[in-house]
Every structure is written in structure tokens, then in C-alpha cells.
Amino acid sequence: MFTLAFIECCLFFPDKLILIKENKTWWEALTYCRNHHHDLVSVCTEEMQLWVKEVTQNASTEHVWLGLRHDCAQRVWFWVVGSIICYQGWAPGNGTWNEDCSHEKRSGAVQSGGEQKWIELPESQKLNFICSTYDG
Numbered sequence: 001m002f003t004l005a006f007i008e009c010c011l012f013f014p015d016k017l018i019l020i021k022e023n024k025t026w027w028e029a030l031t032y033c034r035n036h037h038h039d040l041v042s043v044c045t046e047e048m049q050l051w052v053k054e055v056t057q058n059a060s061t062e063h064v065w066l067g068l069r070h071d072c073a074q075r076v077w078f079w080v081v082g083s084i085i086c087y088q089g090w091a092p093g094n095g096t097w098n099e100d101c102s103h104e105k106r107s108g109a110v111q112s113g114g115e116q117k118w119i120e121l122p123e124s125q126k127l128n129f130i131c132s133t134y135d136g
Contacts, residue, residue, distance in 0.1 A: 016133045017041055019055045019064070026107040026123035029065045030080065033131035040067030041130040042079035043110075043118075049089050052110055055130055059112035063119060065129035068108025070120065072101030077108065091117035 033040045043049050056064045067080040077085050104122040111117055
């Protein structure tokens with residue numbers, strides 16, 4: 001059964017992704033996307049990951065924020081649209097469920113070069129980010 005969160009996460013097209021070449025913290029990026037577009041991008045399929053890879057090639061930072069969040073209390077990574085992670089594109093050593101929650105909260109980003117895998121970073125880092133422009 002499909003949920004609204006799954007539909008919002010997965011029914012995007014390449015022209016619905018916008019790379020914002022401003023350096024913002026994860027929370028600033030989330031706020032910007034929600035105020036000016038729809039949300040930070042969620043990557044639910046390999047096809048969506050390919051679109052994200054294409055968009056990130058033009059980034060001016062080494063990593064680019066995604067709408068990926070970690071909840072230490074629940075020990076789970078999730079997309080800000082409310083869906084859990086089904087497709088995964090983590091770089092080795094990232095995205096484990098045994099995060100050290102004693103330090104700064106971490107959110108997910110994608111490498112803008114190389115294999116363009118997902119990594120976890122302190123949310124205070126300032127990076128480019130990808131907004132989705134879902135129209136409903």
C-alpha cells in the first residue's frame with residue numbers, strides 16, 4: 001500500500017529538482033526549501049539517485065544536503081517528508097543505526113563528486129542543497 005509520504009518522496013521528475021548554490025546549515029536549507037519551493041529532496045529510488053547525481057555535478061561544495069535526518073532516540077534515518085529509507089546509497093561507514101548521539105546532530109548529504117554516495121555530517125556545516133518543487 002502506498003502512503004502519501006511514499007508518493008511525495010518518489011513521484012518527482014528531474015526538472016523538479018533545483019540545486020541551490022548557497023551555503024546553508026541543514027536547518028537553514030530545510031527552511032529555505034519549504035519557504036521557496038516544496039522541501040529538501042528525498043531519494044527513494046535508484047532512478048531518483050541518478051537525477052540527484054546529475055544535479056549535484058554543478059555544486060560549489062564538496063557535499064550537498066538532502067532531506068535525510070537521523071533520530072538518535074529511535075536510532076533511525078528518515079526523509080523529512082515522513083518516509084523511512086527504502087533505497088539506500090550510503091558511503092561505507094555512514095548511515096549506521098548505531099550513531100554516537102552524544103555529539104552534534106547529524107543529517108544526510110550526498111557527495112558532489114566521485115561515487116556521489118550519501119554521507120552523514122554535522123547539521124551545522126554549510127553546504128549547497130537540493131530542493132524539490134513538487135506541485136501536487
